[in-house]
Amino acid sequence: MSAAAARALPAGYGKGSAYCAQYANEASRYSFDGVYACASTATAGPTPFDADGKRSFQCVELSARFLWAVYGIWAGPGTGVKDGADLVAVVHRIDPRIAVGVPGPRSVPRAGDVISLGPGGAVDPRFGHTAIVTAASRRTGFVTVISQNLPAGHAGEQTLRVGLRGRHDGRVLLGGIWTAARWLELRQSRRR
Numbered sequence: 001m002s003a004a005a006a007r008a009l010p011a012g013y014g015k016g017s018a019y020c021a022q023y024a025n026e027a028s029r030y031s032f033d034g035v036y037a038c039a040s041t042a043t044a045g046p047t048p049f050d051a052d053g054k055r056s057f058q059c060v061e062l063s064a065r066f067l068w069a070v071y072g073i074w075a076g077p078g079t080g081v082k083d084g085a086d087l088v089a090v091v092h093r094i095d096p097r098i099a100v101g102v103p104g105p106r107s108v109p110r111a112g113d114v115i116s117l118g119p120g121g122a123v124d125p126r127f128g129h130t131a132i133v134t135a136a137s138r139r140t141g142f143v144t145v146i147s148q149n150l151p152a153g154h155a156g157e158q159t160l161r162v163g164l165r166g167r168h169d170g171r172v173l174l175g176g177i178w179t180a181a182r183w184l185e186l187r188q189s190r191r192r
Contacts, residue, residue, distance in 0.1 A: 004078075009048055009068065011072055012069050013048075013068065013069060014035060014048075014049065014065035014066070014068055014069035015033075015034040015035055015069045015070075016034060016036070017031070017036050019035075019036065019038075019065075020036060020038035020039065020057070023038075023043040023044050023045070023047050023056065023057070024042070024043060024044035025038045025039060025040060025042055025043060025057060026038070026039045027039065028154075028155035030146040030155050030156070030157055031146070032066070032111070032112070032132050032134045032146060033066070033069075033070045033112065034069070034070075035062070035065060035066045035069050035070065035132070037062050037146050037147065037148050037155035037156075038057040038061075038062075038148060038155060039154065039155055040057065040153055040154050040155070041055040041056070041057045041058055041148065041149050041153050041154075042054065042055060042057065043055065043056040043057055047061055047065075048065075048076060048077075049061045049064040049065045049068065049075075049076040049077075050064065050076070050077075051077055057148050057149070058084075058148055058149050059084045059129050059130045059131065059147050059148050059149045059150065060075075060081060060083065060084055060087060060130055061148060062130075062131075062132065062146075062147060062148040062155075063075065063084070063087055063114045063130040063131065063132060063147075064076045064081065064087070066114065066132050067091065067114060067184075067186075070112070071186055073091060073095065073098075075087060075090070075091050075094075079091075079094060083119075083124075083126070083127035083128055084116055084117065084118070084123070084124075084127055084128045084129040084130035084131075085116050085117065085118045085119040085123075085127060085128025085129070085130075085180075086116065086128070087114065087116050087130045088100060088114065088115070088116035088130070088182050088183060088184050089116070089182070091114075091184055092184065098184050098185065098186065099184075099185040099188060100182050100183065100184060100185065101113070101182065101183045101184075101185045102169070102170050102181070102182050103162040103163070103168070103169065103170060103171060103172050103181050104162070104163075104166065104169040104170070105163075105164050105165065105166045105169075107162070108136050108137070108138045108141060108143065108162050109133045109136050109143060109183040109185070110133065110136055110185070110187040110188065111133055111134055111135050111136060111187070112132075112133065112186055112187045113132075113133040113136075113183045113184055113185060113186050113187060114130065114131070114132055114133070114183060114184045114186065115130065115131050115132075115133055115143075115145060115160075115181055115182070115183040115184075116128060116129075116130050116181065116182055116183070117129040117130065117131070117172070117174065117179050117180065117181050118179055118180055119180075120179070120180070121171070121174065121177050121178060121179025121180060122174040122175040122176070122177040122179045123150070123174070123179060128180075129147065129149075129150055130147065131145035131146060131147035131150070131158065132145060132146050132147070133145050133183065134146055134157075140161075140164075141161050141162040141163065141164045142159060142160070142161055142162075143159070143160040143161070143162060143172065144157060144158070144159055144160075145157070145158050145159075145160060146158075158174060158175075160172040160173060160174050160181070161173040163178075170182075
């Protein structure tokens with residue numbers, strides 16, 4: 001699908017548990033704001049949000065679909081998003097009004113934000129990862145995210161931790177490894 005055709009998708013496209021079935025997959029049990037992570041990476045060809053052939057339900061596909069379905073922000077083909085690690089930076093470059101948050105003592109994402117991780121640390125050393133924040137505690141620093149292709153090939157839910165003492169600013173703890181992170185402050189930007 002061309003970038004122009006993809007941007008012509010109706011508002012909210014990508015929501016609902018039936019979305020994955022359009023591409024020969026099924027919805028997983030993980031969802032937020034009506035957007036479901038698909039159960040595996042397998043697809044019947046590319047999707048409007050990721051052109052990775054028969055394995056298009058990658059992490060970028062879910063984050064890009066969520067951005068479109070919930071916020072009307074296009075992060076799919078034609079935007080320059082190449083991987084999970086650069087999604088936040090590219091979307092911010094496209095629309096600088098969307099603030100970017102970085103982990104630290106007074107900086108924890110909110111549910112509904114989209115996060116980029118890596119590259120490296122606990123995620124792929126080249127491509128990193130991206131996910132949707134579904135819960136976060138400013139008191140404890142614990143953050144829950146959902147994504148596609150973590151664990152490899154499947155949808156999953158992960159728990160991250162922001163270090164609230166300042167020793168690990170710019171990183172979150174994932175799987176016992178401090179990993180570079182930044183997020184789009186979408187819930188905060190929406191209120192402006």
